[in-house]
Structures are given as structure tokens and as C-alpha cells.
Amino acid sequence: MADSAETDEAAAPPESGSRPGHARDIGFGDRIAGCVRRRRSQIVLGLDPDPARLWPEALELAGATEGSPAQRAGRAVAAHCRLVLDAAAEQCVAVKPQVACFERLGAPGWAALREVMEDAAQRGLVVIADAKRGDIDISARAYAQAFFGRTPTPFGDISGLGAHALTVNPLLGRDSLTPFIEAARERDAGLFVLARTSNPGAADIQDRELAEGGSVSAAIARMIDELGRPGVGGDGLSDVGAVTGATAPERMEALRELMPHAVWLLPGIGAQGASGRDLAPAFAPGPAGGLVSASRAIVYAHESAGAGAPAACARAEAARLRELVWGLYA
């Protein structure tokens, strides 16, 4: 665990990595590039805990505690995530908690989410909150406060979750993204905007051809590129990234042309097993151009393997994916 215990300034939580007077001029793009280099990993550990499918050790830890079902489930979920991080964190560059899976536990789930995010940040991981938020005006600013900032109240400021990055939905357009970008940029955090998802339903809206030419996803990609330009760092990566499914290679190439500076968050590689060549456009800007997310492939590796301790299997699968993806780039 030497790797994860090391002091990793670039991935420190935004709270501790403030930039008074912007003296330290490193934005999210440079941060992520540095983290990928140092950790030699592009793997994003997805955490989407199902309370009915937690590792047995987590259940034992939480089973001995008291409280309401939601409180006990919240603690069990937090314990599970801690164990998964213990096992796999050092193979990964980032962690991506799926907010829905915490939110369904109510207030205790929200407390567990905060605990897991703080834990991951302390391990030197980039923390990407997968919330797919999208709203306008005061609501967008409120979400930005929830994930990046702080909320002033008469009782004192309330800290948000301190995310390093957040997934957002662009359907409401530029003015819905701007409050998120401003809040993120202020603290060297970043966004991953949904550009072209990998589910079948992506055909319903995202793949529609526009009268002006190109798809809806292409229009989103152009918007991502435009919004990210002021945030391009020395490594050529911007702070406005894209969620881009590993789909048809020609589509990925076209999207990469439209957003040459965007860090791509590639979900579902683990489960769906896209091949190396398919991913080449992701890594066009460098090794940090593509972050490959895997959750169930790692967390339930012991089930696929048919035997073995969850932690050992998770670590082995994360290590395998890490080498596989690193090899694709090199």
C-alpha cells in the first residue's frame, strides 16, 4: 500500500490543494495527467454498492452495530467501499462512486458517500462523483455547491463533498454547464460531460443526425471542446472532459477530432470488453486521454473466478485491467 499512502499533491482534496492567488497554476487536466503518470494507471474504480451484494466482511463489520436499517446499511456500504479501496486502490488512478447507489439509502447513504469520497481522496485517488447532474440557474449552482463548493448558511458554511470531478448532463445547454465549470475551475476540479453513452438508448437522441450535419453527440462534443478551451493545461488536456462509451471505432475517432483536449471517461469496458484497437482514439492526447472505468468487473471478480477471497480477486482483476489498458497506450 506504499503507493496509496504516498503524499500525492495533485490528487489531494481540493480543500487542501487551494490555489491562493492562483500561485500554483495547475488545472484539472494537468492534475489528471500527472496522476496517471505517477500511478501508471488509467483505471477508474467504480463504486456502485448494492446493499444486498456487499462483501461478507463488510456485513460482519456493520452487522454488529446498532441503528435503523438505513443507518446500518449506510455503514455496511461504507465498510464495503473501504474494503474495496483497500484491495484495489493502488492499481487505480481514480474512484467513481455512483451517487444513485448511495442516495437510495437516504441521509445515511449521503453520509456514507461523503465518507467514501474522503477516504478515496486520502489515498491519493482522483474522486469522480458519478451523479450526471444537470439543471439551470440557482439549481445548477446548488448542485455545484453540493459537489465542489460550500453553502453559506447563518449557522456557518457547509462543505460540499469535495469532488475532484463530476459527471454532468448537457441537455440543458451551455448556461446549465457554466455554473459547474466555474465552480470546478475555481478549485482545479473537472467535469465529465455526457457526450455519447454506450447504452442502446444512445441511439434515441444522441445519435440523431442534425440538419446541419453530424449527430447530436457531435454537437455536444463541440460544446465540450469550446467550454474546455480556457481550461487546457500544459499537458494539452482540459478540465471539461467527456463520458464517451467505447463504441464503434469510427465514431470514437470522429468525436476525438471534435474534442482533442478532453479527458474521456470510458465506462463499461470491464463488463463489455472492448478491444485495444477500439480505444486508440481515447488515448490520442496521451495516456490520460482515456480513463477506463470498471466496477462490477473488479468488485465481483471473485464470483466470475468462482473461488477466492473478494479482496484478492478484486486486486488481481484491477491489476490485470491496469496492465491491459496501459499496454494499449504504449
Next chain:
Amino acid sequence: MADSAETDEAAAPPESGSRPGHARDIGFGDRIAGCVRRRRSQIVLGLDPDPARLWPEALELAGATEGSPAQRAGRAVAAHCRLVLDAAAEQCVAVKPQVACFERLGAPGWAALREVMEDAAQRGLVVIADAKRGDIDISARAYAQAFFGRTPTPFGDISGLGAHALTVNPLLGRDSLTPFIEAARERDAGLFVLARTSNPGAADIQDRELAEGGSVSAAIARMIDELGRPGVGGDGLSDVGAVTGATAPERMEALRELMPHAVWLLPGIGAQGASGRDLAPAFAPGPAGGLVSASRAIVYAHESAGAGAPAACARAEAARLRELVWGLYA
């Protein structure tokens, strides 16, 4: 408060309005039509509490309590919403908490959200959680559990928020909406899918013209209509509604043609003051075809008025909007 104290079966929380064996065959469309008729109101009370701008009485109530800033702010926000409901609930048919404004307070905010939603349901209001969620697969199902359903855990089931309706984002397509629709339909709840928002950024994606003809919003509208067809009730309204900004009348007419059965949630009327004629397409399917949301116009009516108690001004403004909108339909 006779109105809000009456037993209002159709708007009872889904928990108490279960339909064993579907014996009671009333879906969300019929529920909302009945509520609008009985309450003679199409006004949706928007609750987007800003902890720095709560009614003074709420601050006094919460100021005397102990706990962390977040806990005190959560209690103050809940107290504020209760006071607003006391003042304006009987003028309204529904309440629409903006989830972002609670979420930024962390776990105590989530607890406050649950409290406010339960309070509103007990007053006979239809509770529309304005969360604009959108995701796929297990994440979509987890959000559906959070807002409509329950989450099984080894420690017992955890109830979701018991929303009667939820706003959702359709960018990810049909398979992202289906888990929400299934969970909602199961309990006579409904959805409001973002179809055409009223912010300037709507031009960026939603207004783009498609090669096949029509805008992205029109494609979304067709999807809303298709998904809602199995949920059309006796009153001709479906359980898949639409968030449709009160924008250009010709656009509203075109969208209404594409989704003749959808209940429309119209945000921002209060602040922006769309005229009566503009809203005609909303009410084409009947008085419940358009639900008109107002939040700050009601909650901060005392500031616009320049004098008067917040509660009295809120009640008067809600009553004024109620008569105004009811008059538009008649």
C-alpha cells in the same frame, strides 16, 4: 386550512395508496386530473430553499436547536418549508422541492427533504421531486428506488422518498427512462421528462433541427408520447409528463400535437410572467394538462411587495396565481 386537512385519497402518499392486485385502476394521469379538479388549482409550489434567505421565523425556530451547522441548517430549511406550506399549500395542487437545494446540505439536507415531502403529501399535495435524474441500468433503477421505491438490504428494506412524480432527463434514451417508468407506474406515480426547457441554453441542443425534420425537443416529445401511451387514464392524461417551458406559442402548439396526453410542468411562469394566450396549448387536454410552477414568486412575495409578513404575502400571491391560471383555462 380545511382544504389541506381533508382526506384526499388521490394525492395520498403511494405507501398508503397501494393498489393490491391493481383493484383500484387509477394511474397518475387520473390522479392529477382529480386533484386539479378538487383543489381547483394548477399551481405547483416550488421549494428551492436557500439557507441564507429563509423566512425569519424559520431561523428563530432552528436557531434555538443544537448540532452541527449542517444539522441546524437542515432543520431551518425544513422549518422554512413547513411555514411556506402552512401559508400557501391550500392554494396549490402540488409541491416541487428542488433536490439540489437540499442535497447541498449533505445528509441533514436529505433528511429535511424527506420530512418536507412527507409533510406535503399529508396535506394532500402531489409531490414532484425536481431532481432531473437520468442514468442507465442499475443506476437508473437505484434512482427509481431512491425516489419511488424501496431498497432491499440485509438489515431490512429502506423506503425511498415516496415521491408522486419525478423530473427526469431523457438524453440517455428509452432504456434510461424505462426503469423510472416501471417504478412509477407500479405505484400510480408519474414522471416529468425534460422536453423543452425555458433557459437560453435550450437553443444549444434541444432546439437543433434534425435531418429527419423537427427539433431534438420534438424527438423527445415523440418519445414521451410513445412511452406514456400505456399509462393514459380515463381523463386522457398519461403518467409520462413533460417539462415544457412557456416559450414561443407556436413551439408549444407543435409540442402539444406531438404529446396530446402529457401533463406539462411549466416552470418559471411566476418570475417570467408568460401571458394567458401563450399557455393555451398546455391546457388543450383539460385543466390538468398544464401545471404551473412558482417558487420565488410566492416565497419572496413579501420582498416584491416591499412590506407585509412573508406568510400572508405568500398566501396572497399563490391565491392570485391560482385564480390567474384557472381563469386562463376557463
